[in-house]
Amino acid sequence: AQTVTQSQPEMxxxxxxxxxxxxxxxxxxxxxxxxxxxxxxSRQMILVIRQEAYKQQNATENRFSVxxxxxxxxxxxxxxxxxxxxxxxxxxxxxxxxSGSRLTFGEGTQxxxxx
Amino acid sequence: SQTIHQWPATLVQPVGSPLSLxxxxxxxxxxxxxxxxxxxxxxxxxxxxxxxxxxISSEVPQNLSASRPQxxxxxxSSKKLLLSDSGFYxxxxxxxxxxxxxxxxxxxxxx
Numbered sequence: 001a002q003t004v005t006q007s008q009p010e011m012x013x014x015x016x017x018x019x020x021x022x023x024x025x026x027x028x029x030x031x032x033x034x035x036x037x038x039x040x041x042s043r044q045m046i047l048v049i050r051q052e053a054y055k056q057q058n059a060t061e062n063r064f065s066v067x068x069x070x071x072x073x074x075x076x077x078x079x080x081x082x083x084x085x086x087x088x089x090x091x092x093x094x095x096x097x098x099s100g101s102r103l104t105f106g107e108g109t110q111x112x113x114x115x
Numbered sequence: 116s117q118t119i120h121q122w123p124a125t126l127v128q129p130v131g132s133p134l135s136l137x138x139x140x141x142x143x144x145x146x147x148x149x150x151x152x153x154x155x156x157x158x159x160x161x162x163x164x165x166x167x168x169x170x171i172s173s174e175v176p177q178n179l180s181a182s183r184p185q186x187x188x189x190x191x192s193s194k195k196l197l198l199s200d201s202g203f204y205x206x207x208x209x210x211x212x213x214x215x216x217x218x219x220x221x222x223x224x225x226x
Contacts, residue, residue: 045207
């Protein structure tokens, strides 16, 4: 069974600084997707960024980028120029490519942005 | 574009009372539908998923049940709520593509 581990229950960053959230996963599959979701206080789940396992290039979405290390089964999220609106719970998630989209989530990292 | 609705947004129910949470999706047909529960400060636990009308798969044994009476409607129910049923319930849909998309959620408090 696939598992996703986020070892940092809480992180904090100063506004305008950079922060990295860690995620590791365990799978025997070679083709899959990885995601980072953001859950602000409203609790709406918002997709931040996605990575396809067969792509070696790390995904980037504006201030958000990932460091995908397939051999190490690591998928960290870097937030640059942190903004107050980035404060939220962040979840790492995994999906097998052929699974019909069932997602496996980590336990989340609560990010605080200090002004 | 696709839209997913959940209601009610918030619900406070006594222990032992019944429950019905509804999720509907617009702008797509024959989606996979999912019910997740999230305890306070925790990750998401998949409760049920459905690949079509009347087709329900349960992920964990529990006090809840799910039904899919129409293609774009997914209902989460209970005959008698327990205190441990309190949480945040999220509905999600998938129709091909890379990932699921989530509704706004329902906060359930069982007293």
